[in-house]
Amino acid sequence: MKRSAEVVIIGGGIQGCAVAYNLAKMGCRDVVVLEKNTIASGSTGRCAAGIRAQWGTEMNCRLGIASIEIFENLSEELGADIGLHQGGYLMIAYRESEFEQLKRNVALQNSLGIKSRVISADEAKELCPLLNTEGAVGFTYHHRDGHADPLLTTFAYAEAAKRLGVEIYSFTEAVGIDVNNGKVRGVRTNRGFISTGVVVNCAGPYAREVAAFAGVDIPIYPERHEILVTEPIERVSKPMLMSFSGNFYIQQRPHGSFIMGYGPEEHLKSHALNSTWEFLEGMARKFVRLLPRLSGLRVVRQWAGSYEMSPDAQPILGRVEEVEGFYISAGFSGHGFMFGPITGKLMAELILSGETSIPIDMLSYRRFQRGELIREPAVV
Structure with a gap:
């Protein structure tokens, strides 16, 4: 050494x-x-390894799009595959106030050169044909968002x-x-x-x-967040599905598995990384509500990781x-x-x-x- x-x-x-x-x-x-x-x-x-430019502050928008631009050329620069997949992020609002915020976010993003847009429910279902849009009041989408292999x-x-x-x-x-x-x-x-x-x-x-x-x-401080992954199935969802009021993110990986999680209700400050049945049950309810035709999908495993939280x-x-x-x-x-x-x-x-x-x-x-x-x- x-x-x-x-x-x-x-x-x-x-x-x-x-x-x-x-x-x-x-x-x-x-x-x-x-x-x-x-x-x-x-x-x-x-981590779930999502990447996005859909943010609500100028600082995060600038960091997000700059990072995406690097990701897009990173495999070539580093000489190794990073598993980049840009299927976009589909933001789903279940409250009018949330949709208004998403529209303000899109206006900010567009002013910074980020080509996000408000889309209809029909357009959302074109991106994810099995999506249950009941209760949703609006959607936004940016095609350059996606994920890479961490x-x-x-x-x-x-x-x-x-x-x-x-x-x-x-x-x-x-x-x-x-x-x-x-x-x-x-x-x-x-x-x-x-x-x-x-x-x-x-x-x-x-x-x-x-x-x-x-x-x-x-x-x-550390905060435990949990994730689960399912068995692989044929491709049915292109973008990452995310909702702030619905409190979830759900992404189908290129090989067919779904990876998903949500923010914990109790924000415990701990380095603990144990998994819980409460998360498994809660995540299953969210997933089945969003993609009801996949209710029989089997879970392969779940795990936990730490968010490094600031105030x-x-x-x-x-x-x-x-x-x-x-x-x-x-x-x-x-x-x-x-x-x-x-x-x-x-x-x-x-x-x-x-x-x-x-x-x-x-x-x-x-x-x-x-x-x-x-x-x-x-x-x-």
């Missing part, structure tokens, strides 16, 4: 690997990634980073960060000390604990002012995979030049102290 590096990244999920790759691509190749387990073994590998994508970033000289250490846990006179001096691990002047906290649901190593308190469900990106050389890319609140390609690039830009191609100043951890929370209306 190396004993010194220009940059040490803590966390081997999509964020950590994307930051590492982009740093190396921009010329900074003396980079180490520390992962306490294996690459993509945490939240990244357990494991293939993260592995592709990791391998491309290694080809550029990045060192990635699995089963290597950061246990402390040495800070002297307000500056990062190094990282202590279970395998020894690495001297460095720059540490990037990409530790996902453990980001608060890692920040505490440097004497920094950030309001990020406004928006990420914390940027440098930590009181500790020179300490950076944070965490708190994505369920959207870390879809934003990974663009935030990896932006964090590398910030570390190397102090500037970013898309402004991220508003995502500083200090916004919580100032009461400047960013409320995104388009989240499950």
Whole structure:
């Protein structure tokens, strides 16, 4: 194991690997990634892997479409298949107020060059012929939304980073960060000390604990979210089906299985990853209501993963002012995979030049102290 590096990244999920790759691509190749387990073994590998540009704030729209543009060329750039499938997202509103918000979202998206649109129930059923539209009051759709494989994508970033000289250490846990006179001096691990002047906290649901190593308190906490996957059947649904009032996302994968989940009613702050029968029952009811002709579909398995939640469900990106050389890319609140390609690039830009191609100043951890929370209306 190396004993010194220009940059040490803590966390081997999509964020950590994307930051590492982009740093190396921009010329900074003396980079180490520390992962306490294996690459993509945490939240990244357990996510539903949706990607979308349909958001309700300008910041998220810009990040979303920029990330999609990278995803569309990522297999070629990284030299490996990332499992990209762009079947779109079909947003379904069950309340008039929700539909009005979706229409405002579309207006914002269109003003930023995102070609989303309001569609009719008939158009929705063309995209998903088995869809039950009863009770729905409106729909929006964007054809470039979709999903990618989170494991293939993260592995592709990791391998491309290694080809550029990045060192990635699995089963290597950061246990402390040495800070002297307000500056990062190094990282202590279970395998020894690495001297460095720059540490990037990409530790996902453990980001608060890692920040505490440097004497920094950030309001990020883990929240268990559950997912299930079904047996594969012939293709019957092209887009990701999502509703905020209905509280669900349902996607048929290219091989035929459905993957689905919803936001928990109880927002427990815990690293627990156990699965529950309550989720299985609740998800089954939502699925059968939406796609009643598939009521006999069998569940193959279910699992849980952690969302890394922030108080406004928006990420914390940027440098930590009181500790020179300490950076944070965490708190994505369920959207870390879809934003990974663009935030990896932006964090590398910030570390190397102090500037970013898309402004991220508003995502500083200090916004919580100032009461400047960013409320995104388009989240499950």
